[in-house]
Amino acid sequence: MIDNNKAGQNILNLRKGLSLTQAELSSLVGVSHQAVSKWEQGDCLPDIGVLLKLGQVFGKSVEELLLGDSVNGDSASEKNISPPIELPDEVWTQALNHIQGRISPPSFNTWFKGTKGKQLGETYCVYSPSRFASEWLYHRYSYLIVPILEDITGTSSLKVEFCSMGAWDTNRKG
Numbered sequence: 789m790i791d792n793n794k795a796g797q798n799i800l801n802l803r804k805g806l807s808l809t810q811a812e813l814s815s816l817v818g819v820s821h822q823a824v825s826k827w828e829q830g831d832c833l834p835d836i837g838v839l840l841k842l843g844q845v846f847g848k849s850v851e852e853l854l855l856g857d858s859v860n861g862d863s864a865s866e867k868n869i870s871p872p873i874e875l876p877d878e879v880w881t882q883a884l885n886h887i888q889g890r891i892s893p894p895s896f897n898t899w900f901k902g903t904k905g906k907q908l909g910e911t912y913c914v915y916s917p918s919r920f921a922s923e924w925l926y927h928r929y930s931y932l933i934v935p936i937l938e939d940i941t942g943t944s945s946l947k948v949e950f951c952s953m954g955a956w957d958t959n960r961k962g
Contacts, residue, residue, distance in 0.1 A: 790833065796831075798852075806902060807902050883937055887900060899924060903921075
């Protein structure tokens with residue numbers, strides 16, 4: 789039997805692990821912030837379509853969300869495979885400043901908050917907290933990110949990769 793309180797606690801811990809507000813998570817999965825609050829309090833469970841989206845956002849299976857032991861957004865397995873990024877990366881800091889002036893504050897906070905960047909030779913890696921966020925940045929913002937990074941680095945044909953910090957996997961190349 790599924791324990792609503794346990795599932796809610798897992799969702800809460802994962803959301804906080806990505807430094808997302810309830811409103812930001814609700815925007816990512818297409819529900820109200822009140823729905824997120826109800827899940828986290830154990831009042832109800834997300835429907836299956838939303839569970840699949842939550843799994844994408846958090847890089848977890850539906851089974852892990854619902855049945856697993858309480859999970860933390862910064863679990864030991866994620867710590868072991870996080871990308872080797874020295875902070876702060878001046879190029880990414882400059883890029884974020886340019887991007888912030890070109891998109892709405894809610895979009896910036898939802899998609900760019902918690903991102904990191906690192907140049908590795910002719911490739912620039914943009915790291916997001918989840919695979920879902922990496923995919924979103926690639927599909928919705930690579931047109932903006934790539935030229936800004938090329939301008940800052942002075943490399944006209946910079947190869948940009950969008951990676952997930954949690955899974956340390958390359959999702960798309962721009």
